[in-house]
Amino acid sequence: MEKMVIEGGYPLNGRVRVNGAKNAALPIMAACLLIHGTSKLRGIPELTDVKTLCDILNELGVETKKCQDGSLDITVKDESNITAPYDLVRRMRASICVLGPLLGKRGMAKVSIPGGCSIGSRPIDIHLKGIEALGAEVEVKDGYVIATGEKLKGSRVYLGGPYGSTVLGTCNIMMAAVLAEGRTIIENAACEPEVQDLANFLNKAGANISAIGENNLIIDGVDELNGVDYEIIPDRIEAGTIMIAGAITGGNIVLENDASCYLASVIDKLREAGVYIDLRDAVNNSSGYENKGECIVKSDGNIKPINLTTLPYPGMPTDMQAQFTTLLSIANGTSVITERVFPHRFMHIAELNRMGANIMNEDAIAIIKGVSSLSGTTVMASDLRASASLIVAGLAAKGVTEIRRLYHIDRGYERLEDRLANLGAKIWREKE
Template sequence: MDKIVIEGGRRLEGSTRINGAKNAALPIMAACLLLHGPSRIRGVPNIVDIETQSEILKNLGGEIKRHEDGTLEIGFRDGENEGKFTAPYELVSKMRASICVLGPLLSKRRKAKVSYPGGCIIGQRPIDLHIKGLKALGAQIETTEGYITASVERLKGAEISLMGQYGITVLGTCNVMTAAVLAEGTTIIEHAACEPEVQDLANFLNKAGAKITGIGESRLTIEGVQELHGVDYEIIPDRIEAGTFMIAGAITRGDIALENVKVEHLSAVIDKLREIGVEVTPVGNSVRVKGNSSYHPVDLTTLPYPGMPTDMQAQFMALLCTVEGKSVITEKVFPDRFIHSPELQRMGADIRVEGSCAIVSGTPFLSGTNVMVSDLRAGAGLVLAGLVAQGTTHVHRIYHLDRGYERLEKRLTDLGAVIKRIHD
């Protein structure tokens, strides 16, 4: 098992390019099950979650080829894979986004058997809204022995609300959308997720021949079509990776430029960084982040898009641990998502968790020590803390990081960090 070792205290300088969004690529890859003919998906990061999704699609009859430029070719031979409709536990248990094959399988092959998904342990993430939406389209669904088994003669359009006890559902919106594009009639999704990754999936499907309107709004209208065709499509840049690198520049009081950024997807992140005192300057598809020695404490609350992403909460916590004064982080997406705080406390951070709030009091310095990664974004937060900690930080269980960040230690090294991966 590998670990990352960081010698803290280096100011980051230089530039790096942001990869395509993993959370856009995964449902788009699953949507290729719907298409007649192969597709080329450009800008796909070379990370573990993409490898896992590729294996799931191969298990369902997909032919997948990766090119060095980050392009994936994905195709399914019509008429040869109707009997393949099972996404097994050993693959689906590795990440939650694998549930995205449920809608396309049901729509295209009329049957689906998908294991309950795994992934990061960050709180309650039920799939009841996925099942509710697909049932509204006419699917017969049973949940037994750890599998969701669904079947239908023909999906039919319906009006569906995807608001649940825990709010709206991003992956549930993706599943219902991909099921509805080949359904008979019109489907209206109320309380649809508006995240850029959901919009990217809708734009991909429209390019393939779907008829989806209301993209980016909470009310999606989908007119079913007879067939979808293969396309050449480039996914959006990863806003969470961009935000992580922005905080890397800020926490080290550095000066870095990020290329391939959609600034409009990062409004909440940029606004909060500026409130802290970080200089953020967008220039076209790039953004410059310049830190300084005078930061201010802030309060922030995670919310669905366009609010502060929950996937940026751990990174902001690491930054605020270094800011003099008291900051309050309120987690309204996954209220239990503070499992990284004890590890930051091991580094000397002053954090008090009270229910869905974390009170962070900035300390003069953090100290390098051994820390353990519990989930993907928590791991990013610990690496960021290690960049400024005095001494050496050993970050263990970095396989979580490999799920979502391509060559993270190499790219930070290129910016001036002293960081390396070693076999533990």
């Protein structure tokens, strides 16, 4: 077991490159189950979640090969196995993304009901309702989802949930439908950039998907998909996390491989909080990122209080809520955060309060009374984004902060401590 040690109080300065998006990489890797030949994926980050999905794909007869240039080659070698076992799937909730492509290509899927972060209820019933609408027969037995459908047929699929559309559900139904007979319309589809990236990848492989980024996503089935060379988009959540780290430390940083065109809501709230942000040469068009540009973030460390609400894209990402909670904990006044995506996603508050923050949680609302400073202490990460918020807190706190349960941070941030150290942070790992 390792712990993260941070000596706070050092402004971040310099340049840092944003890695490829984890939440785009995982479904795109799973989509390779649908494809003839080899797909070369560029920008795949080195994360434990990526390693877990590679292990699952290997179990399903897929060869995954890391190339010298950092790309990942994925080739289906054997289509006989349709079971994604519990021992692998339990490691992360996103493992459910193999359900759609297995069913769509092999006519049957047996996928263990997944585990993952403890951030509240995230049922998969919407996924199952969607594939049933395509003609699959679904059974939940002995902890597994068993879906059968030799030839799926296009249909209208409504994916509304209690807190909005479902990202992984949209990805799963999209992947199940690309080889189905006829037209599928996903109503209330998730519009997140990572969903759009999956659609763009599938189209490059030969799929026929239109209305990408709209609430009614249209998929016209095709006979086959073929391997492609594809670069995934930058990780907007990693970019937002680094922006907040720069802001809370009073830093001056430049983000390369910029994701700002997907971060309008985050940038708007950072500017409202008094952070200077300059976007340079960021261009997004119908074929995806062409000119990724740069983003300059400057702050004097004096943060203004703001109110924000998490919402599905293009609203404030729920994956940025914990980091904003940390930033606003040292604001000059009272802020209110309302969580509309995962209403119980506030497990980081107790740990931030141990560091001297003054935060009160009432149901889906956090009331944050800014304090003059945070104090270093030992804290425990409860999920991926909570762990990022504690690292951000440690960077700004007086004294030394120790963070336990680092396996959470390694699920979604590639060598984050090394990259922050290159910006001037005093941060390192030690054995517990």
